[in-house]
Amino acid sequence: MAASIYLEGRTRKNLNENLNSSELKDCVFISDRIDTKCLSNSSFEHCTFANISFKGAKIIKDKFTNCVFIGCYFRKCDVTESTFIGCKFIDSTFPGVIIKCCIFEYTFFSNCFIPYNELEYSLPGAPNLREDLARNLSVESAKLGYFDESNRYRREELKAREKHLWAAFKGETQWYRDHYDCCRQLKALFEYIISVLNGFFFGYGQYFYPLLRNLFFSIIFFWGLFFVFKDQLINTETSQSPNGLDTLLYSLHNILPTGIEVKVQAIHGITRVLAGFEALWGIILAAYVASYIFRWSLNK
Secondary structure, eight states, rough: GGGOOOOOOOOOOGGGGTTTEEEESSEEEEEEEOOOOEEEEEEESSSSEEEETTTOOOEEEEEEEEEEEEEBBBBTTTEOOOEEEEEEEESSSSTOOEEEEEEEOOOEEEEEOHHHHHGGGOOOSSHHHHHHHHHHHHHHHHHTOOOHHHHHHHHHHHHHHHHHHHHHTTTTTHHHEEEEEEEEHHHHHHHHHHHHHHHHHGGGOOOOHHHHHHHHHHHHHHHHHHHHHGGGGGETTTOEEEOOOHHHHHHHHHHHSSSOOOEEEOOHHHHHHHHHHHHHHHHHHHHHHHHHHHHHOOOO
16 A cells, blocks of 8 residues: 555556657556666656566666655666666665666665665765665665664764764855854764764774773773872782782773772872773773673674
8 A cells, every 4th residue: 555655646658668768757667577678878757666577687877766666676687877866665676786886866765775785886975865875774774684784884874974064064065054054063063073982982882893992992091090190099908009910900990890809999089080980981881882782682
Protein backbone atom coordinates (compact mmCIF):
# COMPACT_ATOMS: atom_id res chain seq x y z
CA MET A 1 0.00 0.00 0.00
CA ALA A 2 2.77 2.44 0.87
CA ALA A 3 4.53 1.75 -2.43
CA SER A 4 1.33 2.05 -4.45
CA ILE A 5 1.16 5.81 -3.91
CA TYR A 6 4.15 6.13 -6.22
CA LEU A 7 2.12 4.53 -9.04
CA GLU A 8 -0.85 6.88 -8.93
CA GLY A 9 -1.19 9.54 -11.61
CA ARG A 10 1.57 8.12 -13.78
CA THR A 11 1.24 6.59 -17.23
CA ARG A 12 2.41 3.00 -17.56
CA LYS A 13 4.99 2.38 -20.25
CA ASN A 14 7.39 -0.36 -21.27
CA LEU A 15 10.97 0.46 -20.37
CA ASN A 16 12.46 -1.71 -23.13
CA GLU A 17 10.56 0.30 -25.71
CA ASN A 18 11.84 3.60 -24.28
CA LEU A 19 15.54 2.89 -23.78
CA ASN A 20 16.49 5.53 -26.31
CA SER A 21 13.90 8.14 -25.36
CA SER A 22 15.48 11.48 -24.60
CA GLU A 23 12.91 12.66 -22.06
CA LEU A 24 10.17 10.91 -20.10
CA LYS A 25 7.92 12.43 -17.44
CA ASP A 26 5.29 11.04 -15.07
CA CYS A 27 5.74 7.47 -16.27
CA VAL A 28 5.62 4.17 -14.41
CA PHE A 29 7.59 1.09 -15.46
CA ILE A 30 6.57 -2.20 -13.86
CA SER A 31 8.19 -5.66 -13.98
CA ASP A 32 10.37 -4.97 -17.00
CA ARG A 33 13.78 -6.53 -17.59
CA ILE A 34 16.60 -4.64 -19.24
CA ASP A 35 19.27 -7.15 -18.23
CA THR A 36 22.62 -6.52 -19.99
CA LYS A 37 21.09 -3.70 -22.04
CA CYS A 38 22.28 -0.11 -22.22
CA LEU A 39 20.25 2.86 -21.05
CA SER A 40 22.07 6.04 -21.98
CA ASN A 41 21.58 9.78 -22.42
CA SER A 42 17.97 9.62 -21.24
CA SER A 43 16.11 11.91 -18.85
CA PHE A 44 13.45 10.65 -16.46
CA GLU A 45 11.38 13.05 -14.34
CA HIS A 46 8.79 12.04 -11.73
CA CYS A 47 8.91 8.41 -12.86
CA THR A 48 8.45 5.16 -10.93
CA PHE A 49 10.45 2.00 -11.57
CA ALA A 50 8.81 -0.96 -9.81
CA ASN A 51 10.23 -4.49 -9.82
CA ILE A 52 12.65 -3.67 -12.64
CA SER A 53 15.67 -5.87 -13.24
CA PHE A 54 18.80 -3.94 -14.19
CA LYS A 55 21.02 -7.03 -13.93
CA GLY A 56 24.26 -6.43 -15.83
CA ALA A 57 22.77 -3.35 -17.49
CA LYS A 58 24.64 -0.15 -18.27
CA ILE A 59 23.16 3.15 -17.12
CA ILE A 60 25.33 5.79 -18.75
CA LYS A 61 24.91 9.57 -18.64
CA ASP A 62 21.25 9.34 -17.64
CA LYS A 63 19.41 11.85 -15.47
CA PHE A 64 16.78 10.83 -12.93
CA THR A 65 14.83 13.62 -11.19
CA ASN A 66 12.35 12.84 -8.40
CA CYS A 67 12.17 9.21 -9.46
CA VAL A 68 11.32 6.20 -7.30
CA PHE A 69 12.90 2.74 -7.56
CA ILE A 70 10.82 0.09 -5.76
CA GLY A 71 12.05 -3.50 -5.47
CA CYS A 72 14.56 -3.03 -8.28
CA TYR A 73 17.48 -5.38 -8.92
CA PHE A 74 20.85 -3.80 -9.73
CA ARG A 75 23.12 -6.85 -9.70
CA LYS A 76 26.39 -6.04 -11.50
CA CYS A 77 24.76 -2.96 -12.98
CA ASP A 78 27.25 -0.38 -14.28
CA VAL A 79 26.06 3.13 -13.42
CA THR A 80 28.35 5.73 -14.98
CA GLU A 81 28.17 9.55 -15.06
CA SER A 82 24.50 9.51 -14.17
CA THR A 83 22.59 11.90 -11.94
CA PHE A 84 20.00 11.08 -9.29
CA ILE A 85 18.31 14.17 -7.86
CA GLY A 86 15.59 13.82 -5.23
CA CYS A 87 15.22 10.10 -5.91
CA LYS A 88 14.09 7.29 -3.61
CA PHE A 89 15.34 3.70 -3.54
CA ILE A 90 12.97 1.37 -1.70
CA ASP A 91 13.53 -2.36 -1.04
CA SER A 92 16.05 -2.56 -3.86
CA THR A 93 19.22 -4.67 -4.00
CA PHE A 94 22.69 -3.71 -5.25
CA PRO A 95 24.96 -6.81 -5.26
CA GLY A 96 28.08 -6.13 -7.27
CA VAL A 97 26.82 -2.75 -8.49
CA ILE A 98 29.41 -0.41 -10.03
CA ILE A 99 29.03 3.32 -9.42
CA LYS A 100 31.34 5.67 -11.34
CA CYS A 101 31.34 9.47 -11.39
CA CYS A 102 27.68 9.78 -10.46
CA ILE A 103 25.74 12.40 -8.51
CA PHE A 104 23.34 11.48 -5.69
CA GLU A 105 21.73 14.59 -4.22
CA TYR A 106 18.62 14.79 -2.02
CA THR A 107 18.41 11.03 -2.46
CA PHE A 108 16.85 8.68 0.10
CA PHE A 109 17.22 4.94 0.69
CA SER A 110 14.69 2.78 2.55
CA ASN A 111 15.40 -0.83 3.53
CA CYS A 112 18.37 -0.94 1.15
CA PHE A 113 21.78 0.62 0.63
CA ILE A 114 24.69 0.83 -1.80
CA PRO A 115 28.04 -0.44 -0.42
CA TYR A 116 30.26 2.39 0.80
CA ASN A 117 33.24 1.48 -1.39
CA GLU A 118 31.10 1.96 -4.50
CA LEU A 119 29.32 5.13 -3.45
CA GLU A 120 32.19 6.89 -1.66
CA TYR A 121 33.25 9.05 -4.61
CA SER A 122 29.68 9.75 -5.73
CA LEU A 123 28.42 11.10 -2.42
CA PRO A 124 27.29 14.76 -2.64
CA GLY A 125 30.06 17.34 -2.61
CA ALA A 126 28.10 19.81 -0.46
CA PRO A 127 28.90 18.79 3.14
CA ASN A 128 25.34 19.23 4.44
CA LEU A 129 23.93 17.00 1.68
CA ARG A 130 26.77 14.53 2.16
CA GLU A 131 26.01 14.38 5.88
CA ASP A 132 22.29 13.69 5.28
CA LEU A 133 22.86 10.90 2.77
CA ALA A 134 25.63 9.27 4.81
CA ARG A 135 23.39 9.32 7.91
CA ASN A 136 20.54 7.75 5.95
CA LEU A 137 22.75 4.98 4.58
CA SER A 138 24.34 4.36 7.98
CA VAL A 139 20.92 3.80 9.52
CA GLU A 140 19.62 1.61 6.70
CA SER A 141 22.72 -0.60 6.52
CA ALA A 142 22.60 -1.08 10.30
CA LYS A 143 18.93 -2.06 10.11
CA LEU A 144 19.86 -4.77 7.62
CA GLY A 145 22.71 -6.04 9.82
CA TYR A 146 25.65 -4.67 7.81
CA PHE A 147 27.40 -2.99 10.73
CA ASP A 148 30.77 -2.53 9.03
CA GLU A 149 29.07 -0.63 6.24
CA SER A 150 27.09 1.35 8.81
CA ASN A 151 30.31 2.34 10.60
CA ARG A 152 31.88 3.52 7.35
CA TYR A 153 28.90 5.68 6.53
CA ARG A 154 28.76 6.92 10.13
CA ARG A 155 32.40 8.01 9.91
CA GLU A 156 31.64 9.81 6.64
CA GLU A 157 28.63 11.49 8.24
CA LEU A 158 30.73 12.81 11.12
CA LYS A 159 33.44 14.16 8.81
CA ALA A 160 30.84 15.84 6.61
CA ARG A 161 29.08 17.35 9.63
CA GLU A 162 32.28 18.93 10.91
CA LYS A 163 33.09 20.26 7.45
CA HIS A 164 29.55 21.65 7.20
CA LEU A 165 29.78 23.38 10.59
CA TRP A 166 33.16 24.88 9.76
CA ALA A 167 31.89 26.14 6.40
CA ALA A 168 28.85 27.62 8.14
CA PHE A 169 31.04 29.46 10.64
CA LYS A 170 33.32 30.85 7.93
CA GLY A 171 30.46 31.62 5.52
CA GLU A 172 32.38 29.90 2.75
CA THR A 173 29.65 30.15 0.11
CA GLN A 174 26.75 32.46 -0.62
CA TRP A 175 24.35 29.77 0.59
CA TYR A 176 25.97 29.76 4.03
CA ARG A 177 26.05 33.55 4.12
CA ASP A 178 22.33 33.66 3.31
CA HIS A 179 21.31 31.01 5.84
CA TYR A 180 23.68 31.69 8.76
CA ASP A 181 23.62 35.00 10.58
CA CYS A 182 26.15 35.90 13.28
CA CYS A 183 24.37 33.96 16.05
CA ARG A 184 24.05 30.82 13.95
CA GLN A 185 27.69 31.11 12.91
CA LEU A 186 28.79 31.18 16.56
CA LYS A 187 26.52 28.23 17.32
CA ALA A 188 28.06 26.33 14.40
CA LEU A 189 31.55 27.11 15.73
CA PHE A 190 30.59 25.83 19.19
CA GLU A 191 29.12 22.61 17.75
CA TYR A 192 32.21 22.16 15.57
CA ILE A 193 34.56 22.45 18.57
CA ILE A 194 32.45 20.02 20.62
CA SER A 195 32.40 17.52 17.75
CA VAL A 196 36.17 17.72 17.15
CA LEU A 197 36.91 17.29 20.87
CA ASN A 198 34.47 14.40 21.09
CA GLY A 199 36.22 12.70 18.18
CA PHE A 200 39.72 13.33 19.51
CA PHE A 201 39.14 12.32 23.11
CA PHE A 202 36.34 9.76 22.86
CA GLY A 203 36.25 8.60 19.24
CA TYR A 204 32.62 9.74 19.08
CA GLY A 205 31.86 6.83 21.39
CA GLN A 206 32.19 4.45 18.44
CA TYR A 207 35.89 3.89 17.90
CA PHE A 208 38.07 2.12 20.44
CA TYR A 209 41.54 3.31 19.42
CA PRO A 210 41.07 6.97 20.51
CA LEU A 211 39.80 5.76 23.89
CA LEU A 212 42.79 3.47 24.39
CA ARG A 213 45.20 6.15 23.18
CA ASN A 214 43.81 8.80 25.48
CA LEU A 215 43.72 6.46 28.46
CA PHE A 216 47.44 5.77 27.99
CA PHE A 217 48.37 9.44 27.54
CA SER A 218 46.14 10.47 30.46
CA ILE A 219 48.02 8.11 32.77
CA ILE A 220 51.37 9.48 31.55
CA PHE A 221 50.15 13.09 31.75
CA PHE A 222 48.93 12.84 35.34
CA TRP A 223 51.93 10.76 36.33
CA GLY A 224 54.14 13.61 35.13
CA LEU A 225 52.09 16.18 37.06
CA PHE A 226 52.23 14.13 40.25
CA PHE A 227 55.97 13.70 39.85
CA VAL A 228 56.40 17.48 39.44
CA PHE A 229 54.32 18.08 42.58
CA LYS A 230 55.64 15.08 44.50
CA ASP A 231 56.57 17.35 47.41
CA GLN A 232 52.82 17.75 47.91
CA LEU A 233 52.39 13.98 48.14
CA ILE A 234 53.52 11.72 50.91
CA ASN A 235 54.39 8.07 51.11
CA THR A 236 52.40 6.96 54.16
CA GLU A 237 54.83 4.13 54.83
CA THR A 238 58.07 6.14 54.79
CA SER A 239 56.60 9.59 55.53
CA GLN A 240 58.67 10.94 52.63
CA SER A 241 57.93 12.19 49.13
CA PRO A 242 57.07 9.31 46.78
CA ASN A 243 59.40 8.15 44.02
CA GLY A 244 58.60 7.76 40.32
CA LEU A 245 57.09 4.29 40.68
CA ASP A 246 54.90 5.43 43.57
CA THR A 247 53.50 8.36 41.56
CA LEU A 248 52.83 6.06 38.58
CA LEU A 249 50.87 3.64 40.77
CA TYR A 250 49.05 6.60 42.29
CA SER A 251 48.03 7.80 38.82
CA LEU A 252 46.83 4.29 37.88
CA HIS A 253 44.92 4.06 41.13
CA ASN A 254 43.04 7.28 40.42
CA ILE A 255 42.11 6.71 36.78
CA LEU A 256 41.48 2.95 36.71
CA PRO A 257 38.86 1.15 38.80
CA THR A 258 41.34 -1.68 39.46
CA GLY A 259 41.63 -1.60 43.25
CA ILE A 260 45.38 -0.96 43.09
CA GLU A 261 46.70 -0.51 46.60
CA VAL A 262 48.94 2.53 46.95
CA LYS A 263 50.77 4.09 49.85
CA VAL A 264 50.64 7.63 48.49
CA GLN A 265 48.38 10.36 49.78
CA ALA A 266 47.77 13.92 48.59
CA ILE A 267 48.41 16.39 51.39
CA HIS A 268 47.94 19.74 49.62
CA GLY A 269 45.29 21.39 47.49
CA ILE A 270 46.89 21.11 44.05
CA THR A 271 47.49 17.37 44.20
CA ARG A 272 44.05 16.78 45.71
CA VAL A 273 42.42 18.66 42.86
CA LEU A 274 44.54 16.77 40.31
CA ALA A 275 43.64 13.44 41.89
CA GLY A 276 39.94 14.30 41.86
CA PHE A 277 40.07 15.48 38.27
CA GLU A 278 41.93 12.34 37.17
CA ALA A 279 39.36 10.13 38.91
CA LEU A 280 36.52 12.01 37.18
CA TRP A 281 38.30 11.73 33.82
CA GLY A 282 38.70 7.99 34.43
CA ILE A 283 34.96 7.63 35.07
CA ILE A 284 34.16 9.44 31.81
CA LEU A 285 36.57 7.25 29.82
CA ALA A 286 35.17 4.12 31.48
CA ALA A 287 31.64 5.14 30.50
CA TYR A 288 32.68 5.56 26.87
CA VAL A 289 34.50 2.22 26.90
CA ALA A 290 31.40 0.53 28.34
CA SER A 291 29.27 2.20 25.65
CA TYR A 292 31.63 1.00 22.94
CA ILE A 293 31.67 -2.58 24.27
CA PHE A 294 27.88 -2.64 24.55
CA ARG A 295 27.46 -1.37 20.97
CA TRP A 296 30.09 -3.82 19.71
CA SER A 297 28.38 -6.76 21.44
CA LEU A 298 25.04 -5.81 19.91
CA ASN A 299 26.58 -5.61 16.46
CA LYS A 300 28.15 -9.02 16.88
